[in-house]
Amino acid sequence: MDRKDDMDLESLKNMLSDVPDTDEFDLDSIIAEVSGQAPAKAAEPMPKAAAEPEKPVEPQPAPAAETKAEEPQTAPRNKKDKTAKKAAETAAAAEHESVEEAREARIAAREQKMAERERRTVQKIAERQARREAKLAEKEAAEQAAEQQEIVEEAAAEEASRKASISRKQARAARIAADQAEEEEEIKLVDPETAMHAARRRSGILSFRSVLVLILAAAAAYLSFAPSFEALPLPVVLDILQNPTIGIGALAALQILALLIGIDVFGNGFSSLLHGRPARGTLVSFAALASLLHCASLLVFPDQGGVAVPYTAVSILLLYAEMREARGRSLAQARSYRAVCEAEQPLAVYSHYDSEIDACNAVKCPLYDASSFLTEIERPDTVDRFSLIYTPIALALAIILSLVASFNCGEPVRFFWAFSAILSVSAPIGLLCAFGASYKNTASRLLRSGAAIAGARQANLLRGTEKVMLLENDLFPTGSIELEAIDNLGRITDEQILGCAAALTESAGLELGRVLTDTTKERFGITFTARDVRLVEGGVTGAVGTSRIVLGTAALMVKMGVPIESGHKGQINMYLVVDNALAGVLTMRYQTTKNTYKAMRLMRRMHMNAVLAVRDFNISPAMIEEEFDLRRGFADQPDPAGVDRLLNPNYAKGDAPAAILTREGAGPFMQVLRGADKLAGAVRSALTLGTFAGLLGMLIVFYLLYQNAADALPVMNILLYQLIWYIPVFIITQQTR
Secondary structure: OOHHHHOOHHHHHHHHOOOOOOOOOOHHHHHHHHOOOOOOOOOOOOOOOOOOOOOOOOOOOOOOOOOOOOHHHHHHHHHHHHHHHHHHHHHHHHHHHHHHHHHHHHHHHHHHHHHHHHHHHHHHHHHHHHHHHHHHHHHHHHHHHHHHHHHHHHHHHHHHHHHHHHHHHHHHHHHHHHHHHHHHOOOOOOOHHHHHHHHHHHHHHHHHHHHHHHHHHHHHHHHHHHHHOOOOOOOHHHOOOOOHHHHHHHHHHHHHHHHHHOHHHHHHHHHHHHOOOOOHHHHHHHHHHHHHHHHHHHHHOOOOOOOOOOOHHHHHHHHHHHHHHHHHHHHHHHHHHHHHHHOOOOEEEEEEEEOOOOEEEEEEEEOOOHHHHHHHHHOOOHHHHHHHHHHHHHHHHHHHHHHHHHHHOOOHHHHHHHHHHHHHHHOOHHHHOOOHHHHHHHHHHHHHHOEEEOOHHHHHHHHOOOEEEEOHHHHOOOOOEEEEEEEEOOOOOHHHHHHHHHHHHHHOOOHHHHHHHHHHHHOOOOOOOEEEEEEEOOEEEEEEOOEEEEEEOHHHHHHHOOOOOOOOOOOEEEEEEEOOEEEEEEEEEEOOOHHHHHHHHHHHHOOOEEEEOOOOOOOOHHHHHHHOOOOOOOEEOOOHHHHHHHOOOOOOOOOOOOEEEOOOOHHHHHHHHHHHHHHHHHHHHHHHHHHHHHHHHHHHHHHHHHOOOHHHOOHHHHHHHHHHHHHHHHHHHHOOO
16 A cells, blocks of 8 residues: 555644644645645735834745655654754743743732732721820820819819818817807806896896986987077076086086996996906997096186087997996896796707718707806807907097097197097997897797797807707607508407507607507507517517517518508508518508797798708608698708717717707797897897997098087087987897897
């Protein structure tokens, strides 16, 4: 067989398929040539890319098919070409792979760089966010620290202020205690009944003598006014303008007679000054002495100028005012001593500073020492302490201004006129009568209510109290609490329910126990004895026989988990639990009395709050506010431990008693506080007005003396000035009735 026949065309085609698809080889032409067919038309050469124009590729026609004789010689050459081409292809593929690997490496490196850049960017953003959050957190922490520091500083400031306030109060209390200890050394106590009779007798004598002094003052005023008024009849002999020697002598005689009638008051003015305790009466004594010296100067130097009529009528009127003040004070002390004598077991009213609540409370406690209240009555009062300051100032100012006014005119003899004129207004009548009349009115009112107060100094202490401590008897006196009904649930009898409740409450020392015990006796019920009695919030617990008993309010039952029915509005129910089972319900009636209702309303008008020192679990601030129609927040009630502290008999021991009570209840208690408030207010207002009137009058008189305006300083003008400034003091005094 021919070699050509032996060749498999398909194998040849497969072998030649590895030849690169270029313009130099045309597979279809080669196959046609081998199979003896006409060769196909050579394909048009594909132009090269524009990148290589200098090497154009010439089209190569497909080689003509060889003859069968030449076929054995072409086979080896094709194999060599194929091997070379295959090696070139392998090298090209290797080169291509290396290029691709390099390209992939560059891409991977670029991606790695981008990833690293992104990672760094994210890291920077995270770091920036972390720094921002750290700054915000630091700022918030700083703000919180600042706020906390402000809170701490405010708390520290409040605490310091509170401690300072407490220290001031304690210093004030220590100062008062020191003054009291010093004053007690000079106080001599006598029997209350003896002191009462002595004060009453002295007040009667002063009343009679003051009337005589007032008559003499009216006579002196008539002798002073009549020469200036033709309508007033006056003998020529007594006319001070026509016969000055006899007229001035008559006025001096009236002055001396008035001083003899009130010699004790006149002498006390100088005595108190010599003992280092100048009083208001000292100014009166010096005014009377200056008036006598002025009369003498007018007789010795008739041509000295100035006023022709001395201020005798004014000085006698001031003596009358001082005598009326002493009379009112003596009468008020007599009434206070009377209250002490009538009381068998009096209660004392104290102004006690409670350091636990940082407030001053008005409290009722036993009178620890019977002589302590007598000491407070005899103790120097508010006006006496005020006089220690005002009197030396007024006296020194009068002397200085008189010297300046007299030497300014070049006539030193006018000193007596100037001194008498200035002293006549230095002690206004309102200042002299600032305490006696108000104290007398207050003592009279309190005596009718069953109480007595020591004076304006103690009244001022009571006026400064912030809260009033009220006991059970103050709110609901004896007879105002009643048992209304018993609701038996069938476990025990009504008598047993009542007896158990009475045993618990009476053993606890409640006023409610006395009421239930009396009710049990009235019904001929059974009386029990309770043991292990203990007061809890909202009730009382204990044991009766072998049973455990609990008596309390609805709130205590809810706390214990005992199911109860809601009571009717306005009812006060007590629930009795026997061995953890509800046995009965007792309905109580707390009836307000007329006097107690008035006392609570009076407390409301005085803007004072109540502290309920009661153990009765039925009495609560809400109940008191509802029963007495009071504002919300009027009453306050401490915890059981606080109640025990308030009810301690030695709670106010060490304080000076400000008043005493001879009757129980809130009525006398509130009358004492009301009287103290009025007395302290009246004395303070009178002293303020009197001080202003005295200083202003001294300056006005000095100015007129300095200007040598004698026509503006007659006796009538001085008297009118005194009376005008006494009118508001008189009105204030009448408010204490």
